[in-house]
Amino acid sequence: MKIVNFGYNRWSPYWKRNQTIFYLLSNMDQVQSGLFVNPSIWIAEFVSSPQKLFQCDTRSIFTQAVTEKIRVKTPVYLPYVTKNKKIRMINNYFNSLNFSNPDDGIILILNDLQADPYLLDIVLSKAKLTIFDWSDDFDEFSNSEQGRLSSRLRCNYYCEKADIVLTINDNLCERALEINKNSHVVKNATNFFTFSPPDEDEKIIRRIRQYGDKVIGYVGWLNNLRLDQELIKFVAEKRPEYQFVFMGPECQKMPLGKEIQSLKNVHILPPVPYEKYPSTLKAFDVCILPNIINAHTNGNDPIKIYDYLASGRPIVATKTAGTDFFSTLLYLADSKDDFLNLLDYAVNENSELLQLGRVQAARKNSWQERYNEIESLIQPYMMN
Numbered sequence: 001m002k003i004v005n006f007g008y009n010r011w012s013p014y015w016k017r018n019q020t021i022f023y024l025l026s027n028m029d030q031v032q033s034g035l036f037v038n039p040s041i042w043i044a045e046f047v048s049s050p051q052k053l054f055q056c057d058t059r060s061i062f063t064q065a066v067t068e069k070i071r072v073k074t075p076v077y078l079p080y081v082t083k084n085k086k087i088r089m090i091n092n093y094f095n096s097l098n099f100s101n102p103d104d105g106i107i108l109i110l111n112d113l114q115a116d117p118y119l120l121d122i123v124l125s126k127a128k129l130t131i132f133d134w135s136d137d138f139d140e141f142s143n144s145e146q147g148r149l150s151s152r153l154r155c156n157y158y159c160e161k162a163d164i165v166l167t168i169n170d171n172l173c174e175r176a177l178e179i180n181k182n183s184h185v186v187k188n189a190t191n192f193f194t195f196s197p198p199d200e201d202e203k204i205i206r207r208i209r210q211y212g213d214k215v216i217g218y219v220g221w222l223n224n225l226r227l228d229q230e231l232i233k234f235v236a237e238k239r240p241e242y243q244f245v246f247m248g249p250e251c252q253k254m255p256l257g258k259e260i261q262s263l264k265n266v267h268i269l270p271p272v273p274y275e276k277y278p279s280t281l282k283a284f285d286v287c288i289l290p291n292i293i294n295a296h297t298n299g300n301d302p303i304k305i306y307d308y309l310a311s312g313r314p315i316v317a318t319k320t321a322g323t324d325f326f327s328t329l330l331y332l333a334d335s336k337d338d339f340l341n342l343l344d345y346a347v348n349e350n351s352e353l354l355q356l357g358r359v360q361a362a363r364k365n366s367w368q369e370r371y372n373e374i375e376s377l378i379q380p381y382m383m384n
Helices: 017-026 043-048 051-055 058-062 085-094 117-126 145-161 170-177 202-209 229-238 274-282 303-311 336-347 352-364 367-383
Strands: 002-006 033-037 070-073 106-110 127-134 164-167 183-185 215-219 243-247 266-269 286-289 315-318 331-333
Touching: 002 017, 002 117, 017 033, 017 106, 017 127, 017 367, 106 117, 117 127, 127 145, 127 170, 127 367, 164 170, 164 367, 170 183, 202 215, 202 274, 215 274, 215 303, 229 243, 229 336, 274 303, 286 303, 286 336, 303 315, 303 352, 315 336, 331 336
Parallel strands: 002 033, 002 106, 033 070, 106 127, 127 164, 164 183, 215 243, 215 286, 243 266, 286 315, 315 331
Antiparallel strands: none
């Protein structure tokens, strides 16, 4: 068997959900090789924005081996590819996925709504098993009604084509079940298997603790569609003695807004590889999830909650989707004042029992456990 994954996020050291599922399935005994297809790159983008060339790992354009079994490839599109047949033929040859043995069974994982229909149709026609990993409410990623409609139609198409649909929460699962009865909730989890050995990374800890005592930390993508800027500004101004550290890739310039980032007790640090999360989280006194409650976050199941739990650290969060399941282990806030009061309480928490409970909850919600759920769903197809 071979496994092919069209990913919404590029292969990276941050180990998002779709990459993790692909990795785990690639390591099944029945699978000889895996190909992770990154989102496409358009050459024209480099002409208008040359800096993107330096942000891209161009090695994967030519297929990059990341493990003995797994390769990563990024499809590239030339100018006029949609208008000129010869250019399209050259482009199709260049982006070929190179299936050496057409009789090999293929497991296909769909996750990228923008995947090239030409490449996708080739793999769909050969797939023995097709899985749609509905890892987010993609409709809410767009600011336009047209964009949301396009996303909705693509998700519906993937639900129709898939043998199995995996969703992150009940809301998405209900929508999937209207189209595909073989739809299931497989929530996010924490990645114990990618963590480095538990020896402390002193360099990371020193970098975070340099600002002072009482460090309040956030690790994850810095995205103003999710982060509540009013809440962050409120608590940072009310508690100047607390140091608020945000670590993660930035989805846009000044993701927290100029006013927040000018505060002396707010610090934005570069992201660290996922394997360094334990050391990073160990440097925090409290982990926070200050998300806005809106349609976008209602379609989430925040991976960082599982990672925070794995650290054992106190966690203060808004009542976004996915947090209610761990309500006894988190400090969940209903308002800005409530968030501030819970933050004060969490900073002074000293409970080994709560710490142990969080770590145990994380182990019950590890990707190893999720893999067992997914394997039970796909085994009937593997035996046919």
